[in-house]
Amino acid sequence: MANKLLVEAIRKGTVIDHIPAGQGIKILKQLHLVDGNEKITVGFNLPSQEIGLKDLIKVENRLFTESEANELSLFAPSATINVIDNYVVKDKFTMSTPDALEGVFDCPNSNCISLHEPVTSYFKVTKKHESIYLKCKYCEKTFSKEIVAGL
Ligand SMILES: [Zn+2]
Structure with a gap:
């Protein structure tokens, strides 16, 4: 329930969900997310029914490029990406390890x-x-x- 609220609280941007706990900090660093000016909200060690504990990253006003999504898939192959527009999940996709x-x-x-x-x-x-x-x-x-x- 709390996680759903986190997802819905963003007006426009990207939510990376179901990141294995501990990988969230690596993703922030790897994708240089904190170098920009966009508002970022993170949740570490959140309870997850699917994977036990998870990390979650919300980035406002930011969409990911294909190469960023590929990088992401290396660190969090089980992650889901939610693209949010006007508070609504416009697109949702699951990462898979690229060939x-x-x-x-x-x-x-x-x-x-x-x-x-x-x-x-x-x-x-x-x-x-x-x-x-x-x-x-x-x-x-x-x-x-x-x-x-x-x-
Ligand atoms: Zn080489």
Whole structure:
């Protein structure tokens, strides 16, 4: 009930819901949400029927680009994004782990040609034992998502 109120209290913007508890702070940092001037409301460790405890982020007057949504899906694959307009949920979608990420992160390998040539970074995304790994198309090295995202 309290969560529903939080969602409804926003006039226009985006609500990221069902973020696994503890990931919310990483998402704020990763998507540089606090660098802007938009009003942001966060809830950490909120009770959730689906996932136990969850984090929630509300960003007013802000929509997410496709590449931001892709980044988000790495950290919170179970999250739902609610697009709010005039207090109404206009659009609601669930994240899923992408098969590949293009142009989102630089390769952590300083010798990688993708850093020195005018090419777009490209990682193939794989999941092993609940951890997510990214394999660079150019140097063919595999990194954990935390390394690639610089966390
Ligand atoms: Zn590389």
